[in-house]
Amino acid sequence: MKIYFAVMAAVCTLTTAHAQPYPTKPVRVVVPFAPGGGSDITARQFSQKLSDALKQQFVVDNRGGAGGLIGMEMVAKAQPDGYTLMMMSASFAATSALHQPSWQPIKNIVPVVEFGSTPFVLVVHPSVKANNTKELIALASAKPNGQTYASTGLGGITHLATELFMSMTKIQMVHVPYKSTGAALVDLLGGQAPIMVASMLPVVPHMQAGKLKGLAVTTAKRWYSLPDIPTLGDTVPGYNVELWFGAMAPAGTPPAIISQLNGVINKALESAEMKKHLEKDGMIPTGGTPAKFAERINNDYNNWIKVIKSANIKAS
Secondary structure, three states: OOOOOOOOOOOOOOOOOOOOOOOOOOEEEEEOOOOOOHHHHHHHHHHHHHHHHHOOOEEEEEOOOHHHHHHHHHHHOOOOOOOEEEEEEOHHHHHHHHHOOOOOHHHHEEEEEEEEEEEEEEEEOOOOOOOOHHHHHHHHHHOOOOOEEEEOOOOOHHHHHHHHHHHHHOOOOEEEEOOOHHHHHHHHHHOOOOEEEEEHHHHHHHHHOOOOEEEEEOOOOOOOOOOOOOEHHHOOOOOOOEEEEEEEEEOOOOHHHHHHHHHHHHHHHHOHHHHHHHHHOOOEEOOOOHHHHHHHHHHHHHHHHHHHHHHOOOOO
């Protein structure tokens, strides 16, 4: 299925259709997850950049719940005037693929710009008797459904990324969905749900402190900030899942505004300061056009549709 963007024909240039300067009042930046996760952290970084560049406040509004659907619906149905944006992760494609609500997020929320990408990390609590991916597969194979893993919600990307791992290795584990990264992290650290394919940013400090064991990154190649951790694909050939972050807006947002926001973020991403800041957090800046971002979303959406059908996952 394709994303249909009415703005695509004109996003590369500013037009005179939007006569008044933008923005003339504060802009709401919806994050469809609870505070503390990767989307929230990234949203606050880029909202500050937009505030500085455009001389208006870009105010983060956390609207977590239902795997991101609550915040996504708010954005899909918002007035497309540039005063509601969404800072989103790759969960957008995963959640849209499973739930497919009547308000069609894949059509009614459009891309502005991708910020950057990073791996997920397959992590386990120290109590799990596995020090690498091969040992974890053996442990799970020996006792089907004997291991429990956490995710950030049914149909979210951490859930589907784990389902893909299980499908490719023919193992079975018990899924425990949480409402947010923060909530999942509490039980992951406590050992109640001791396995997770997790966003790198919030778990790396716990890996460094010895509270979690990092077994693998999910990207095709080893990641520069975790050079000693192998890829999951080293053990499971062909496995590759990336976590991206980016800005989106309601469909129908004026092309001039989309272009203006895209330009500001791309300029910020080119600065040495922002590159250093993102790379410190383990993220490679990407940037680019809305069309490039749309292609990424479409590819993810189609891939997750296949995983959902293969694993027979049903929306709650």
